[in-house]
Amino acid sequence: MELLIQNEDKFHIISIIGDLDASSSVIFDSALEEAINAKAKNILIDCSQLDYISSPGIGAFTSRLEECNQNNIQLVLYGMSPKIENVFKILGLDQLIVIKKTKEEAKIYANDAQFTSPLH
């Protein structure tokens, strides 16, 4: 797996390239932690080149959902293949994690969410 980290305006974008499994999730986990610690308010995860994900990869998101919600950090995943979306779906996580089709949609969502008061 490789990570590509970019900042576009106020969006912190992490692109995951390859397989996110028990072996590679450690690195991704710290990249996500770093983004949160650096007080990024809009973290977009580009999954368009993500070939595979298993539970430790998914856990990187779920373990930080509360923290993101509490700190009004928008964590948005986009561009994932239907196969990978299915994994989130069978866990019921498509209801709890924000998943968008394109980068544009992800940005629009994050923008809007930032300015409406969060429910949590």
Place this chain on the structure above:
Amino acid sequence: MELLIQNEDKFHIISIIGDLDASSSVIFDSALEEAINAKAKNILIDCSQLDYISSPGIGAFTSRLEECNQNNIQLVLYGMSPKIENVFKILGLDQLIVIKKTKEEAKIYANDAQFTSPLH
């Protein structure tokens, strides 16, 4: 393995993408045969995306060397990685098969060779 077959002017170019092994060499073998039967005079083999070659892949070339020489067909390989060139080298085939670095060099070689009378 995938093949991409293109004609650029008088050059018939076969690009090999992936692994050329005992399983895939059959298809490549017929593509090469077809090019010879279609009376292509300059057959360039683009090896820049060739990841692996084993003996049946190499045999596709060696088995047609005589025929190419007799019929004044220029068979030129180009763009191969050092690893793959090594395989030709340990067989001593770098002396018998024309291997060039770039497509341009391959074209220049084929052009020149076409107009100088062959030694064979």
Place this chain on the structure above:
Amino acid sequence: MHSLQVPCTKENLKEIRYFVENALNRYEISTDDIYFIKLAIDEICANLIIHAHHCNHEDFIEVKIKNEGNTFIFEIHDQSNDNFNLLEYKVPDIQQIIANKKNGNMGLILVRKIMDEIELERCEGHNICRLYKSIPQANS
């Protein structure tokens, strides 16, 4: 029967998935089903590698794939002494996992959802975890 044996390191999970994919590719199994099967086997192997063998590369894990008609049997063999019982383990629910804020506990949920049946066999320090999956349309 296809089989693969590799040392207990997390880096070998990718090789295990590649092996499973290659073994299943010659059957008429949808790529979605192949993905899920790879995932379930990956989760079981990752657990053994991490929790039972502590990533000791001198230990080994073996994956065997058999099929009987349209039922695929995946066996994961290892030789650890830990007495974790996958069959008695109650998976937590997802809300609880999120509230817990730790990364973990989702692998076995996936295995249970994907596989039809799970069987454990223990015999003189040799453990077999057997996963069954029936794919109605699969033909060799």
Place this chain on the structure above:
Amino acid sequence: MHSLQVPCTKENLKEIRYFVENALNRYEISTDDIYFIKLAIDEICANLIIHAHHCNHEDFIEVKIKNEGNTFIFEIHDQSNDNFNLLEYKVPDIQQIIANKKNGNMGLILVRKIMDEIELERCEGHNICRLYKSIPQANS
């Protein structure tokens, strides 16, 4: 020890190469050496699959990788009855192969050039072809 067992089809050669590469990746072996080793094993396996098993997917071939210090031992196991003797086989020279105009006869030249030693063992219908390669700088 790493091992892989697959049915005797040419489509599985890629899986065998991937397996060999993955097994060697954790040692300090140059990518050039890995390429050559993959090649030699591929050639032996292709010969067994094609000449000894006629691509019968009900037959199996197994590759095992061991190392003793800096010497790697690659074993290829199968169960055919053909009596081809790799060790007695005299490889032709390359000019002869070209004049012959047939695609073939280069695989064993490569194996001999790449490997340090080749050993055959036959025992009750079970054949082992053992290839030795020493890589001085290899460290796990």
